[in-house]
Amino acid sequence: MISGVFLSFLLIATPFLFYIYKYAPTDSKEWHTIVGTIDAGNFAHAQSYMHALFTKITFVLLTGIWFLTSKNWWKYAILVPLTMFLFQLAGVINHKNDYIDEFDFWYSLPIILPILIFLIYISYQIGKRQESNTMDLKDQVDDEISKIFSDKL
Numbered sequence: 001m002i003s004g005v006f007l008s009f010l011l012i013a014t015p016f017l018f019y020i021y022k023y024a025p026t027d028s029k030e031w032h033t034i035v036g037t038i039d040a041g042n043f044a045h046a047q048s049y050m051h052a053l054f055t056k057i058t059f060v061l062l063t064g065i066w067f068l069t070s071k072n073w074w075k076y077a078i079l080v081p082l083t084m085f086l087f088q089l090a091g092v093i094n095h096k097n098d099y100i101d102e103f104d105f106w107y108s109l110p111i112i113l114p115i116l117i118f119l120i121y122i123s124y125q126i127g128k129r130q131e132s133n134t135m136d137l138k139d140q141v142d143d144e145i146s147k148i149f150s151d152k153l
Helices: 002-018 046-069 073-093 104-149
Strands: 030-032 037-039
Antiparallel strands (some): 030 037
C-alpha cells in the first residue's frame, strides 16, 4: 500500500519535475539555490542546462518505474530505452562534453544488443508454442463444426 501511494505520488509529480527548468535564470550560467549552486557547464545558460537535465531525469524515472512495475514477459524490452536515457543523462551531467545525444546510441549498443537478441529468441520460442496450441484448437473447432453440420449431435 505504501509503495503504491509513493509510486502514485511520484507519477503525479513528474510533470512538475519536467518544468523545473522554467525557474532557472536565462541570463546566467549559474543558478544559486537553497541546495547549492548549479553550473551550466557548456550550456548557454542555466535554464537550458536544467531543461536538458530534468528531461532526462523524468524519462529515466518513468521508464524505471515502468520496468520495475511491469509483470509482462517483455518487460526487458524497456531496458533498451532506459539504457539510452541513462547514457543521455550521463552526457548531460558530464559538463566536459561538447555534444549531447550524438554518440550515446553507439555507447549503449553493447548493452542493447544482448537484450534484443534475448527478446527475439523468447519471442520465437513463444511463437512456436502458440503455433502448436493454435493448431490443436483449430482441429477441435473444425471437429465441432463438422459435427454440427453432420447431424451427429
